[in-house]
Amino acid sequence: MADKQEGKKIRIRQVRSSIGTKSGHREVLRGLGLRRIRHEVVREDTPAVRGMVNKVRYLLEVREEPS
Secondary structure, eight states: OOOOOOOOEEEEEEOSOOTTSOHHHHHHHHHHTOOSTTOEEEEEOOHHHHHHHHHTGGGEEEEEOOO
8 A cells, every 4th residue: 555645734824804705705715614714724735725725815824834
């Protein structure tokens, strides 16, 4: 069996409200698992997650998670 290596992780925090944003942006926040202001989640650092973060970057704060 091949060993699965742990990838890099990023910590994503919602810092602004989603009220008044486009519905697609609210869906991206849901997809990331963010529910409210100051809610934080840790996700794998993949191109798909980075694309989602980039779409709503004005609502978020992103930090690299130390390994």
